[in-house]
Structure formats: structure tokens, C-alpha cells
Amino acid sequence: MFAKRAMRVVGTMSGTSLDGVDVAEIITDGAQIFEFGGHDYLEYPPQDEAILRKALGAWPNDDLGDAPRVVHDWHLKAFQKFPDAELYGFHGQTLAHDPRGRGTHQLGDGAALARELGRPVAWDFRSADVGLGGQGAPLAPFFHFACAKWINASAPLAVLNLGGVGNITWIDPRLPKPESPGALLAFDTGPANAPINDLMMQRLGQRYDDQGRVAATGKVAMGALELFLDAPYFRKLPPKSLDRNDFSIMMDLVKELSTEDAAATMTSMVAASVMQAMEHCPAAPDQVLVTGGGRHNPVMMKMIQAGLDCPVRPVEDVGLNGDMLEAQAFAYLAARLARGLPTSAPMTTGVPMLVGGGVVSYPDQD
Secondary structure, eight states: OOOSSOEEEEEEEEOTTOSEEEEEEEEEOSSSEEEEEEEEEEEOOHHHHHHHHHHTTOOTTSOOTTHHHHHHHHHHHHHHTOTTOSEEEEEEEEEEEETTTTEEEEEOOHHHHHHHHTSOEEEOOSHHHHHTTOOOOOOTHHHHHHHHHHTTOOSOEEEEEESSEEEEEEEOTTSSSTTSTTSEEEEEEEEOHHHHHHHHHHHHSOSSOGGGHHHHTSOOOHHHHHHHHTSGGGGSOSSOOOOTTTTTHHHHHTTTSOHHHHHHHHHHHHHHHHHHHHTTOSSOOSOEEEESGGGGOHHHHHHHHHTOSSOEEEGGGGTOOTTTHHHHHHHHHHHHHHTTOOOBOHHHHOOSSOBOOOEEEOTTOO
16 A cells, blocks of 8 residues: 555546547645646557447457457557556446446456556456445546645536536535545436447548537437437436446437437537536536536537536636546546545445445566
């Protein structure tokens, strides 16, 4: 176990959008953020993205094809860009997430990475939480709390992550620790970029709706939007989480629409799910800080702002890096895990007790 001191930690994230690996360095003692370091992004070549996409939904005993090699090789390359790290935080690639059923599956072998890197690697962050009855997601809220302290926030705020799946962290930064009662509430809001990306790939052969240009030229099909909001998920109380494919109904709801109208309707579905999520917050946030790829979509951002009474702005406005926030989060969680501190709590994942989820593998372990 690491002593309480500032350490140089590097984390990675390969999200459900399957575009590549984010890697970022922070200086932290697992409680306070002292400094944000360097960062990089390694884009998957099309053939490796296709391999990972084919493996989506697979469990450990399924045929994973060449996906283990893709995950290992690209994360190793990412970590090797930061050879001075004392500790690495490896999230792996989520292929399946069913916390009330088969569990959760993040592909990747942190022990093998530790041996090749010659440094400790913290990994398998979700399994312990799920094993104790939690959702195993979202896991970034403890880091979001540290970020709120870093920006000197003095009133409740929300961090909205619009990645493949959307999630929100409501934060009261006036409390001393992320595990303090009332400090956090976090849950998945609904689908975000993943289904829109799938639509773009299916219809146009593009990875995503760049700048929301396709959605901007379409009209929202209100009937499809209303059917989307009838999904039982929106009536569940948080904490709650989603798998990337839990809202496959979205594609069915827009299949008869033009590509432009389908993109506009799907984008409105994302915004509407955020509106639904805000109803669960303990108090109205002073501001909503948006991270993830969705903040680059002005159509999505405008739709969300139209439904809220507080400012909605990208995290860059307060000095954070929205492209690297999740990679930084797993560096931060690695430091917490190495120090024996909790990484999730009842109001972030629904787990019945504080949990320090994960494993730290050392280079000399068999």
C-alpha cells in the first residue's frame, strides 16, 4: 500500500465509442489533486476498431477473437508514453455491463501490463462494487468531487459526461470528502453519443455527427421522442446504470426517418434524458459542466441548455480538460485504491457500503 503523499499517476480510458485510448497524468495523493500533467490520445486504426466493435456484448468465456490483443497492445503503447509514472490506472475496455445479472466485463489484463511496464497497475475497478450489489458505474464521481475542490466551487454543481452513455454527478463541494453523506449523487442519465455514432456509421459511414451538422438540418420526430421517454429506465430512482446497448430501441424508433431527422431526433432524446435526470438532483445545481464528446456538438448543447435554468458549459470553461477527464479519473482512482481509500459509495453506485474497488498488480507478482 502506498503512503499518503503526492505521486505521479497515469490513467487510461477506452470508452464505448471505441475510437481510441485517452491517457493522462495527474499528481495526487488520492484525495487532493495537486497538478494535471501531460496527456495524449491514440486513435484505433479502422481494423482494430472493427475487432472491438465485433466483441461488444461478449463475456469472458465467449470467443473474444483478437480483442484481447488490441486492448493490451494499445494500452501498453499509451502507458509507455509516460515512463516516469509511479502507478498506472487501467480501466480496460467495457464489453458488457449487466450488474443485476451476469456482472460486468472490462477486457484487459492489468497484471500482464504491470509485468511489461515494470510498475504497479491498478485495474478491475468495477467487479468488487458489482459483487457487493452496486451498479459498478459511474466511477468518476469521486474524481469529480476532487475537481470541484480544485476549481474552488462553493455551491452545488453537476458534471455531465456525454460519452457513449451519459452520466451525471451532482456534487456539494461544501462537504469535506466525497464519501461524506450528501456530498454526491451519481447515475447514468441515458444514452448519449453511442447510438448517434452507430447511426452515422450505418447510414453515412462516418464515425460521428461532426459538430452536430447532420442533426442541425433535421427535424425532431416528437412521436419517437415520446416513445423513447416511456422507457422504464427513466422511472427508476438512482443510483442506476446502463450498458451501451440498453437503448437499442432508439435505432428502431428512427428507422423510417431520413438520416437528418433521425440524427435530430436521437440528439433530442439525449437532451431529454438529461432533463429527466435533473429531476433527481437533491438541489438545483449552480452550473452544469459538460465533459465527453457531446460537448463538441452545439446542437446537443443548445437542446440541453434550453431545458435548464442554470448555465450549461464545457468543463474547459473552468480549466479542466473534457477530452481527458475520464483517463484522469482512473489515475485518481488508482491512487485511492493504492492507498486503501474508497472509490465508490451508496449514492454513486448503489453499493450498500463504501468500497475500494479494484486490484493493484505489481511487476514481480507471479
